[in-house]
Amino acid sequence: MAKVEKKGAASEPLLREFFREMLLIRRFEEKVEERFRAGELPGFLHVAIGQEAVAVGVCRALDDGDVIMSTHRAHGHTLAKGTHPNELMAELYGKLEGCSHGYGGSMHLYDVEKGMLGANAVVGGGLPQITGTALAFKFRGEPRVALAFFGDGATNIGTFHEALNLAQLWQVPAVFVCENNWYAESTPHAQHSPVRSMSDRAVAFGMKAIKVDGQDVEDVYANTQRALDHARGGNGPVFLDVETYRLTGHYVGDPQVYRPKDELRELRETQDPIDKLRERIGLGDDELEELDREITEIVDGSVEFAKAGTDPKPEDALKNVYA
């Protein structure tokens, strides 16, 4: 997605672009759910419905040379970083045209040219690599930032601690975006983390932490810019403590038996980032409908593209093991 003017608050046209991208992610994810239920999609799928403002707000603040790594819940990040929906959908269908050429799948999305260095199905798995990527940028004096997405649950894994500690110690240009959606799979926050504010985690490293409202794309965008400026300016890494909500199950098909009855309904009513942004920019019904039509076409097109894609040959499995 094209780069736009930066620093300071997002302009009205920019917010409209954000809206469009967030809606695209939403519709894409809904389509994923639908196609999964139709039995068309192999693998384990995790959608990010409710967390679209984080993906878009963060990724739109990035420069072209900046890179990201993500998690099992990476569709939104990947789209926001610039991968075409066709290539993403083709990957979910396991096609050669997919962004990982059918070798990765939903939990292993890559688009290196676009700066997407990999979704990771091991919680915390990408974090030290972001530290190392940022170290390489520092070594080479490149004004680039490496950014990691991860969840609240990931703050419990040792890898998280080591990776952030090292990043701070070495003052590398990295940004660590914690999407605190209050659950790790079925495990509510209070059952997995002894601290409620994820910013407390950053104190252990003396890392600058910024609290962000993840349902407000403007807030995400502005604070990501601050974080990037800080990191790019050689002042060390930043921890973005983004509070957000997962407005759906952990995985596609999750019956969510662990969730209080009304929680989901209430959150959907009050915490939908798309509704919030719509209100903020005052988008009329007609405008929305037209946008939705356009986006639905793109998403439907991605399914068509994917289905028409090329299945790998069985023996293709033997390629790409060694360089």
Added chain:
Amino acid sequence: MAKVEKKGAASEPLLREFFREMLLIRRFEEKVEERFRAGELPGFLHVAIGQEAVAVGVCRALDDGDVIMSTHRAHGHTLAKGTHPNELMAELYGKLEGCSHGYGGSMHLYDVEKGMLGANAVVGGGLPQITGTALAFKFRGEPRVALAFFGDGATNIGTFHEALNLAQLWQVPAVFVCENNWYAESTPHAQHSPVRSMSDRAVAFGMKAIKVDGQDVEDVYANTQRALDHARGGNGPVFLDVETYRLTGHYVGDPQVYRPKDELRELRETQDPIDKLRERIGLGDDELEELDREITEIVDGSVEFAKAGTDPKPEDALKNVYA
């Protein structure tokens, strides 16, 4: 070592006992250095000269049912927890009479009857086990505390983060004693930790932290009591942030090329916990000399005991693998 009256400041006779124990550890460690240089001791040896007040102050505050785990630098902890110098020395000589029967060596000291559940040669290795031990105490409703010793360097390993996080989350009766001696092997604190105060580490878990002067045995003793009371009382684990000094090399034989020239001399002059305690209790030269004679006898005796000990038979190596 026998238990004495507790809570509140240490009495004068108690401090004299502490002094005796600290001196015993010091003389023991010096003997280890000597015997190593004489080529008599196999293995990798790490002495705790300068950190005696921590071992004694902590272990004397423990109840008999409390247990500890330690690190590669465990001689002092082991002696303070009640292992006889003979058995410890015999272990260093690899004898069946050793506290680990010759299977463990300096980095793997055990004396389960005395509540010493193991020194650990993997940095951070014992920490989650202390969490689990404390969990067992909690399960069984036993008023016991599990306590871990570890160094400043160990706060960089993921295991540390996971173990303390879990302990706090589950509110188990554990105490985590960080002996911050400002070095991890050759690596000075500033090269391994982005935060200077180790207490900052505890914030990530919301764990109660207490700062302790590790060269002052009274302070160690009193604060350990506080920590134990807290943990035993069901209020969750405690992080003891003990600042101390390693008045010798990392390992026996370490030329310490990484250490500023005068640092060691200066520390030895100003930070010796034994000198400090001697001043505090006003121990005269004669008294000291006599005590030293007595202790030297014990330590020399331990070497004799060890040398006269039984070498395992080669085939003994095949025992104790499975229960």
Added chain:
Amino acid sequence: MPEISYREAVRDALSRAMREDDDVFVMGEDIAEMGGSMGVTQGMLDEFGPERVRNTPISEMAIVGAGIGAAMQGMRPVVEIMYEDFLTLSLEQIVNQAAKHRYMSGGQLKVPVTIRTQGGAGWSPGAQHAQQLEAWLVHIPGLKVVFASTPEDVRGLLWSAIYDDNPVVFFEHRTLYGIKGEVPEEIEPIELGKARIHRQGEDVTVVATGRLVHEALAAAQEAEAQGVSVEVFDPRTLQPLDERALIDSVKKTNRCVVAHEAVVRGGYGAEIAAVVQHGAFDWLDAPVERVGAKFVPLPFAPVMEEFVVPHAADVLEAIYRTVGRTA
């Protein structure tokens, strides 16, 4: 004899042990309300409560370590590692700690912890959720290693693992959870270290583990139709290995195929081949054939996944290679 699934069999062993014995408890990620990512512990929270069916944070190292600590106090924790691939995060505790405390202490300690995990291909989990790493654990003195293939076996072996005084790493295979089989009314513990011969045969011994036991049985049936009589041998306990039964079997059949889902190179099959060629050298009419996954990470696209992991047809081919040789 009731018929239950492999999943239910695991649950039954856990539940019965917990009913009888306060020292047994289970912990793992999402095992409480959700009942585990494979549904194994479903319903157990209601029966035993959150203390004993203990949901944990994502801390593979610490939960294994906590299990070790509790085990050293005489409890019998069963720790679940959600996917075998995440063993890589807890190996320090399994390999340097659980396996060695008894030895390093000169016999003072016991570590009766059980570490359950599951893995395997099927449903395109991708390269980080499907490895078969049992061979690693077999290489570590101090551990016992189990890999069960039927409901009856998984129940009897898990019971024995829980009550074994040593650390046991207990492998389950994802695709087996749904298979059904008859089990005795009461649990009959199965001794660790005793193999099971699923099917007697005369011409070739197929040593198989986990999912491949079923592939081997299917292959055996086809082979029989072609006049080749196949013995299917499931070690069940990979360490200690029932060497005697293994060698006896091969001495009878004079041929051996070993099959597992893990990649061939460095897999458990290498150990079996090494043991067999040594113990039955003069009896072997053909080299031991190894069947396993191709030497690649598990690819996502189903067509490639299918190609990479071994099936009955691969076992059958290997059988024919061994008998064809001397035919």
Added chain:
Amino acid sequence: MPEISYREAVRDALSRAMREDDDVFVMGEDIAEMGGSMGVTQGMLDEFGPERVRNTPISEMAIVGAGIGAAMQGMRPVVEIMYEDFLTLSLEQIVNQAAKHRYMSGGQLKVPVTIRTQGGAGWSPGAQHAQQLEAWLVHIPGLKVVFASTPEDVRGLLWSAIYDDNPVVFFEHRTLYGIKGEVPEEIEPIELGKARIHRQGEDVTVVATGRLVHEALAAAQEAEAQGVSVEVFDPRTLQPLDERALIDSVKKTNRCVVAHEAVVRGGYGAEIAAVVQHGAFDWLDAPVERVGAKFVPLPFAPVMEEFVVPHAADVLEAIYRTVGRTA
């Protein structure tokens, strides 16, 4: 030809690569001022400075991960894991990440990271500082695995590892650092995957790695005095294995012994035995004999340590077992 130690050879490869190439750097615990726990990087801080000879905190997982991240940007980091036992702390990054990024991305990425480590018995390090875990890494597609036994080899192979575009796990043996050997003036890269025959022989092939290469050479000399001609074969690269050279050698000698310091069960020797019995079945006059450590953790007391790990005498016995069989 200058004579240098194994330790100096490692240092030389690292230093020359760093002189020529800004993308190469080393990191690890205590490798700067102290020069590493084995003195391998001594002096390098002075030449290259603290950015490129990078002291790290005790964070095995993160330093390997950071190496992977930098490698994906085209750098060629060499990460030192102080003791092989601590690989257990970084395996997640090595096995699930470094080994798989290229594959999972469908070929978009390369991960040219080298992970150096050392281990082995000697000097009573005890059970947690002496394991030999090379067999684990050989089981993982996507990795290359090297274990060098001489100064010349370690230098030439390390150079190739650094410049290989794949992750390489590079094993050194503690007791070898002091041995000396002649090396060419200029570094001659040694192709990964090419074995070395240290000594030609007719009666038996001893496949040995690391320290055991030297024990095997000693045993060979003794055997020769008894009229038994021994070929000593060092794979050097454990993965990819030079299978062809191996099989050719055994086809010539008709007997095979495999020797390493790791425990026998599940060790690399199992793979060698499996490959040899398969590839040279009709040529073998005796079963492949495996020599390795007894199946126990490494004990502390020197007399027990000595007993546990294999020496020349054990190799010799195995040689006699193979030739005695048909004599």
